[in-house]
Amino acid sequence: MSLDKEDKKNKVEEPRVEYEVQKPRRQGIDLETFDFDAEFAKGLTPEQAKAESIRRIREWWGK
Numbered sequence: 893m894s895l896d897k898e899d900k901k902n903k904v905e906e907p908r909v910e911y912e913v914q915k916p917r918r919q920g921i922d923l924e925t926f927d928f929d930a931e932f933a934k935g936l937t938p939e940q941a942k943a944e945s946i947r948r949i950r951e952w953w954g955k
Contacts, residue, residue: 936944
């Protein structure tokens with residue numbers, strides 16, 4: 893019984909703090925304007941898809 897009281901004295905409790913939650917900011921594809929179904933329906937070959945993605949990335953970076 894005395895051990896139980898000593899354990900309570902030795903424990904340190906941190907104060908309860910609530911942090912403000914922020915929405916994560918997304919970069920890359922704009923989900924509101926990009927239509928995944930339409931892109932998938934195009935049926936590009938892997939080589940065409942790679943070339944298209946490289947073209948879009950370079951266009952986005954302004955090269």
